[in-house]
Amino acid sequence: MKLKQGFVLRKCGAAEIVVPVGENVEKYKNLMITVSGSGRLLWDRLAEGCEREDLIAALLDVYEVERPVVEADVDRFLKKMKEADLLDG
C-alpha cells in the first residue's frame, strides 16, 4: 500500500490537515481530513509505501501499548485513508 502522491500535511493546532496540491486540487476539493498523534508516523510510512503489518510494527516500536490496541488504530487509520481515496494498492 502507498499513499497517493499530490498531498501535503499542514499543521493546524494539534492536528495536521491533509491538503491536495497540483492535479489533486480539483478532484479533492472537498477533502477534509486531519492526521494527529500517531497518525503522523503512519502517514510518513505510508508515503514511502508499506503493508499493514509494517505499520503495526512501527507503532509498537514507539508506543508501549498492547498489540490489539495498535491494530485497531492502524485499521482505523487505513479505513480513513481508503474512504478519502488517498491509498493506492
Next chain:
Amino acid sequence: MPKLKIADLVIDIKRDNPILAGQIADYLSKEPADITVDFGQDYIEREIEAEVRSNFTFSPAYSEYLAIYRYIATAFVDHDGFLMHGSALAFDGKGYLFTAPSGTGKSTHTRLWREVFGDRVVMVNDDKPMVTRRAGRFYLSGTPWSGKHDLDSNITVPLGGIVFLERGKENKIDPASPDRVLPLLFRQVYRPADSAHWLATIDLLNDLLAVCPLYRLVCNMDKEAARVAMAGLVGANGETPAE
C-alpha cells in the same frame, strides 16, 4: 462600481453588479486600491455554471454577486485575512463570531442579543464576516455580503471569541478545545480553490487557534440564551441590564 473599503483594505470592483450596488453605501472609499476584482465574462460564466451544478437556482446577478465575494475572499488571504461563515456581533466594542452549520440558528441567536442588550450590540455581519490578522491579533470586520437579513456594519473590532453553536433545551456555554472544534471550524471557513491560498488560510487558522478563545454554546431560542452566552463570553464585566 465605486471602490469599497472592507477592514483596512480598499477594493476596486471592475463590474457593475446590481445587488451589490444597493448594499455598499457605508463602505465607499476613494483611497488607492489594495485589491482589484477584475475578471472577464468567462470567469463569471464558469462560476454560474458551478452554481447550477451545485443545484442552486440563483439568478445570474446573484451568482455574480457571490463570485465577486469569493474573489475578494481569496485575495484577502494575501493580506492575512479570511472569510468565515457565521453571525458576528460586537458587544461593548469586542467582536464575537457565532458559527454553526446552516439552519442551526446563528442569526436567531444574535437577534436575541440585540433584543436583550439593545445598543450595546452592533451587528458586524450576520452571515459572512471577514477575519483579519494584524500584528499577531485577530479582528472581525463587517462587509456588505451579509446574508438574507442584510445586517452588517462597516466596523472592525478585536475578535473576542468564536462560539460554536448547537441547539439544545438548556442554555450552557463552555470553553472548547481546538482539537474538538477543528472539523467544525474548517467547514465554516472559506476554502479558496487553489492550494496556495488554502495552505495560507490553514496557517492563519493555526495562529488563530493559538490565541482566540473558543466556546461551545448549547442554546435554545429564549432570551435567556443570550444572557447565558454573554455571561460566559464577557464574564463579570458585562452586567445584564435591568428589564
